[in-house]
Amino acid sequence: MHPKLTLRRTRPLALLATAVVTAIMLPSSASADLQSDIATAVQEFLDIGRASVPRADCGPGSMPETGLQGDVPAADRDSRRSTQGYACNMSMVGNYAGRGAGITSTSFDHCAYMGSFFPGDLISAGRGVQVLDVSDPAHPRPTVTLTEPAMLAGTWESLKVNVERKLLVGTGVPIGEGVGYLSVYDISDCAYPKLLNPGFGSNLAMPLPITTHEGGWSPDGRTYWASGIAPGFVSAVDLTDPANPHVIWQGLTGIEAHGFGISPDGNRMYLSALGGFTVLDISSVQRRDPNPQVTHIGRTFWTDGWATQHSVPVTYGGKPYLYTVDEGGSGGVKLIDISDDTTPKVAGKIKLEINLLQHIDSNIGSSMGGSAFAYESHYCAADRPDDPTALACGWISSGIRVFDIRDPHSIREIAYFNPPARTGQNLSLWNSPHALASIIGVPFMSALPAARAVLEGQFDPSDALTSRTGNLAFGDVSTDWCFSPPEWRGDQLYVACSDNGFMVLQLENDVYTAPADQRSTVGS
Numbered sequence: 001m002h003p004k005l006t007l008r009r010t011r012p013l014a015l016l017a018t019a020v021v022t023a024i025m026l027p028s029s030a031s032a033d034l035q036s037d038i039a040t041a042v043q044e045f046l047d048i049g050r051a052s053v054p055r056a057d058c059g060p061g062s063m064p065e066t067g068l069q070g071d072v073p074a075a076d077r078d079s080r081r082s083t084q085g086y087a088c089n090m091s092m093v094g095n096y097a098g099r100g101a102g103i104t105s106t107s108f109d110h111c112a113y114m115g116s117f118f119p120g121d122l123i124s125a126g127r128g129v130q131v132l133d134v135s136d137p138a139h140p141r142p143t144v145t146l147t148e149p150a151m152l153a154g155t156w157e158s159l160k161v162n163v164e165r166k167l168l169v170g171t172g173v174p175i176g177e178g179v180g181y182l183s184v185y186d187i188s189d190c191a192y193p194k195l196l197n198p199g200f201g202s203n204l205a206m207p208l209p210i211t212t213h214e215g216g217w218s219p220d221g222r223t224y225w226a227s228g229i230a231p232g233f234v235s236a237v238d239l240t241d242p243a244n245p246h247v248i249w250q251g252l253t254g255i256e257a258h259g260f261g262i263s264p265d266g267n268r269m270y271l272s273a274l275g276g277f278t279v280l281d282i283s284s285v286q287r288r289d290p291n292p293q294v295t296h297i298g299r300t301f302w303t304d305g306w307a308t309q310h311s312v313p314v315t316y317g318g319k320p321y322l323y324t325v326d327e328g329g330s331g332g333v334k335l336i337d338i339s340d341d342t343t344p345k346v347a348g349k350i351k352l353e354i355n356l357l358q359h360i361d362s363n364i365g366s367s368m369g370g371s372a373f374a375y376e377s378h379y380c381a382a383d384r385p386d387d388p389t390a391l392a393c394g395w396i397s398s399g400i401r402v403f404d405i406r407d408p409h410s411i412r413e414i415a416y417f418n419p420p421a422r423t424g425q426n427l428s429l430w431n432s433p434h435a436l437a438s439i440i441g442v443p444f445m446s447a448l449p450a451a452r453a454v455l456e457g458q459f460d461p462s463d464a465l466t467s468r469t470g471n472l473a474f475g476d477v478s479t480d481w482c483f484s485p486p487e488w489r490g491d492q493l494y495v496a497c498s499d500n501g502f503m504v505l506q507l508e509n510d511v512y513t514a515p516a517d518q519r520s521t522v523g524s
Contacts, residue, residue, distance in 0.1 A: 049349040054412040058088040059509030070352030070398035074366045077478035085420035089509045096140040097501035099124035100432025104484045105496035108161045111190035118154030118174045120430035133191040137504040143191040150181040157214035165221035171212040180207025184242045196242040210235040214259045218266040232257035259310030272308035276301035298342040305331015330355040379485035392486035397479045414511040419500040434481040434498035490514045
């Protein structure tokens with residue numbers, strides 16, 4: 001009797017090899033059930049998703065995309081058509097670009113906090129994290145800047161709000177990974193945050209023993225989790241007393257520890273890995289056991305995406321799911337059934353036309369010169385955690401995309417906004433990871449001659465900033481990078497993109513009506 005193959009609890013490459021070898025060695029008398037199991041395992045492992053969600057039906061006032069869904073065609077980039085942007089059932093109400101926004105920003109109440117990106121944020125007038133008052137959505141205005149060491153070092157994907165406790169936390173991440181610095185702010189008066197921990201974590205001489213790339217909160221706001229990416233080092237920082245942050249658990253969770261989602265009860269972490277995620281039992285940390293232990297209880301992997309970014313816990317009819325986002329490759333967003341969290345199962349996929357294998361030539365052709373990122377998804381937010389009706393995602397060069405997810409098995413796009421490209425404006429966007437090409441744009445060495453010319457006062461912008469091919473010394477900004485999670489405000493979204501900074505977007509043409517019981521998921 002042959003054991004039943006289980007895809008989700010085996011390392012993916014080992015599974016594939018085992019399935020193939022087993023299939024070759026199977027005797028002709030092998031049961032049909034076993035042959036079917038093997039075929040299903042291989043098919044699931046290699047399933048890359050060959051269909052995109054239906055396009056949005058763009059109503060009055062729209063300025064639709066000119067090519068494939070999600071694409072910014074090379075012709076539009078070269079002709080500067082992309083500097084007008086693209087919009088479908090969504091418009092911009094207000095904007096504060098500043099010197100650009102870091103990788104992720106966040107918000108609370110009528111305020112927004114623009115993430116910082118080192119070292120460019122040190123050059124601009126508004127150093128560190130810029131605080132915006134959005135009381136008038138049409139005219140966001142800066143109030144103060146946060147300049148503690150963690151804020152100046154670059155906040156990467158760590159700047160997060162806990163709504164329940166009215167706390168803002170960010171960690172210092174200069175280039176990909178940071179060590180030691182974390183600042184906690186009381187944002188009861190959201191336009192003027194108050195630092196709560198002047199000692200450990202926020203004082204240069206008093207670092208915390210953490211590594212960090214990304215971070216996030218337990219729902220009750222007592223624990224801030226810092227993930228240090230590579231190796232998979234994760235730390236739980238107790239913020240029961242926000243003035244006294246201290247580590248209560250840390251450990252290696254695998255090869256990589258990226259972003260995550262946490263269950264509403266705080267007992268499960270869905271920790272992103274290279275191409276999938278691991279389910280961790282964090283209940284002993286949540287309970288504050290004297291010697292807490294974190295254990296692996298389930299995992300799942302896939303082949304059509306990698307550098308999995310984070311997960312958004314939701315429920316449909318009381319049944320738990322995740323929307324899980326891939327930052328690398330063309331994995332898009334996956335719907336994961338976690339009703340049995342020892343064996344999570346992929347239940348559906350959200351992809352744009354530009355993400356499909358059959359369009360890879362178009363993808364590469366239009367994004368060439370765009371360096372590290374192109375048309376990948378990055379961060380998403382559901383309009384409410386229980387029976388959500390819409391999902392809004394930052395889709396990097398494809399802009400902000402909004403999907404109707406009332407029926408999780410029949411998802412469709414209803415709106416998008418891809419902000420105007422700021423072609424040729426690199427030198428005014430020091431806080432943008434997109435424009436600051438010396439960090440994650442074009443290779444650093446290729447930017448040195450132009451940077452030296454700038455410093456010596458001998459740089460002529462007309463020589464290098466006239467086209468997307470001419471500005472490669474400073475990085476291609478013929479589109480924008482929308483990394484940050486959109487945050488719901490009724491039928492409006494607070495969003496931040498690298499070059500255009502903070503924006504308030506309005507959903508239009510009756511494509512979305514906020515549920516009467518909508519509860520904001522901002523900062524969770």
